[in-house]
Amino acid sequence: MNKMIAALAGVAAAGIFATGSAQAAETLDAVKGRGELVCGVSTGLPGFSVPDDKGAWTGIDVDTCRAVAAAVLGDANKVKFVPLTAKERFTALQSGEIDMLSRNTTWTATRDTSLGLNFAGVNYYDGQGFMVMKSLGVKSAKELSGASVCIQSGTTTELNLADYFRLNGMEYSSVVFDTSDQTIQGFEAGRCDMLTSDQSQLYSLRTKLPDPSAAMVLPEVISKEPLGPVVRQGDDEWFNIVKWSLFAMVNAEEFGITSANVDEMKDSKDPNVGRLLGTQDELGPQMGLDKEWAYNIVKQVGNYSEMFERTVGMGSPLEIARGLNALWSNGGIMYAPPAR
């Protein structure tokens, strides 16, 4: 709440004292001057952004921030993470409290057009689903008429839920909590019959239950939820940097560049690899970055596949399959424009 107020005060202050259009290109300079990237993440969602027992942040959203830090500052560890609730996130970005938002945020038309923000791509394709206790004996969401639903405030989930139940002529009552921790607590206490959220979050929240095997995720996926990093509108240079940091990881996977072989790949004869890693072309300086920008990303953070498997995939407790998030050449929809 305090952070919310601080963020709002920030918006007001920015609104009051900033003078017009002095924003273009200011984010890159600010980050370089500070020597640190300030990145907004969630308050704790395993697989996406969560602090471990030593206070170090891990997750796919965290790695997305680290990739940008590697590209801009040459060091993936120069990131300060600011945990934000769903309610606080856009205000924090608008007010300039954070440089970018990487907080499992769904790209929608309203958010992209009316908030003064730009979505810089998609780092995880998701969809909304339902989780129930196995003891309830339900096999499909269509059997859930009359149910109570635990839900986190300030998410697209609330709207999808209302649409889905109305479309299917079913009744529900929603219990709205402030953070995902409170939501899973309410579900665990039996306040609701089901918990609804993006499918990846359901798997992630399930690991927080005392007995994860007592709960199950229903097969229905009721919405499209493309999650990705967000930046302020009006700073195109910074927008490009965040967008292409993400694309660099996807392209690296496509060309078979990994953190292990990136040094050998620098000598590759493949012009695509050479262009990306800065040995044959100067993509970096065009964006105001070092020409080793993509090399730094892959060396320090890895390519998209490494990031995915480490945080949410088979190498993590969540064990989510690539599915939609596989490369376009492997049956998924993860696709990056060519780096040339």
Next chain:
Amino acid sequence: MSKTPEGSGGGAPVVKPPAYRDPRVRAIAFQVLTVVVLVWFFWMIFQNTLHNMESRGITTGFGFLDRAAGFGILMSLIPYDETMTYGRTFIVGLLNTLMVSILGIILATILGFLLGIARLSKNWLIAKIALVYVETLRNIPLLLQIFFWYIAVLRSLPSPKQSLGIGTSAFLNNRGLYIPAPVTESGFGVVLLVLAAAIVGVWFMARWAKARQMATGQPFPTFLAGLGIIIGAPLLTFLVLGVPMSLDYPALKGFNFIGGTRIIPELMALLTALTMYTATFIAEIVRSGIQAVSHGQTEAANSLGLKTGTTLRLIVIPQAMRVIIPPLTSQYLNLTKNSSLATAIGYPDLVSVFMGTTLNQTGQAVEIVAMTMAVYLAISLIISGLMNWYNKSMALKER
């Protein structure tokens, strides 16, 4: 300005100073100047904020209030569904806030007065129990108490299928308390009319009783007689008309109980915590108020032969009220503002619904936060105004 100061010396010629040296003119001029500068300052802030938000591509204005909200709300005192507007969500949240505040104020006042009097009890056990209650609960942060009532108590309640039955028609489970809802039938209006008539009648009776006591010194049992009329007359009508009301019983259907009236656990937890916490402060205010009345007053009343109860009601309480009411107002304001902690446990109050979900769906933070702050300011000023009016009516009337 043309008037000369009165009493400016016997017969000496009064020299009128130039306007810029006249202290009254200067005082007014500086006040006007201050107001102009302040208004200009806030106008600049307002304009600049609008301009900057526009140049950053952030939508402004109150047009969003007419757009469809598209999300559900757990509890609403007025009809509400997803197809209604964001403006409607504002009203729903506002009413939920008002309801929990008003109920909290009533319950906290009752509990607080009982505790305050109990603390002064000559019975050692009662006094000490009240002391321990006050010292414990007022020293635990309110948010923790709300979580305690919500998480700890909710967890121990059974699921809907194993509900605790209270009698055969009321049920308690972790989805709330379900009680039968009264459904009125034709003829119930007559009962309400009789009730209104009884209240008016009792008012006149009380006036008559007071006038008679003033004139003759004969007391009349106004309270008991009044209670008898207000309860008895409508009840008799109700029975004579053949009970024009039925009950809608809650029944387990699917996952949850359907029918009846449902009190959600969020409301119960919030109301319990707010009441028990604020009551401790009210108890201390009441105790200090009663102790502020000089003991000589009680002794004087005793020597006149008044009974203990009468002494308390006619001598001590009226004088104590003058001390109690001003700090009591602050506690009422605190309770109302503390009700916004509801958002932590998902009670759909104004902050949770309007400053939470609505703000996030529309992204119009400045407008929504301003509206919410204006509402709390208005509620607080209204409570303050009412209490000041009550305080004036209770103030010592010197004759």
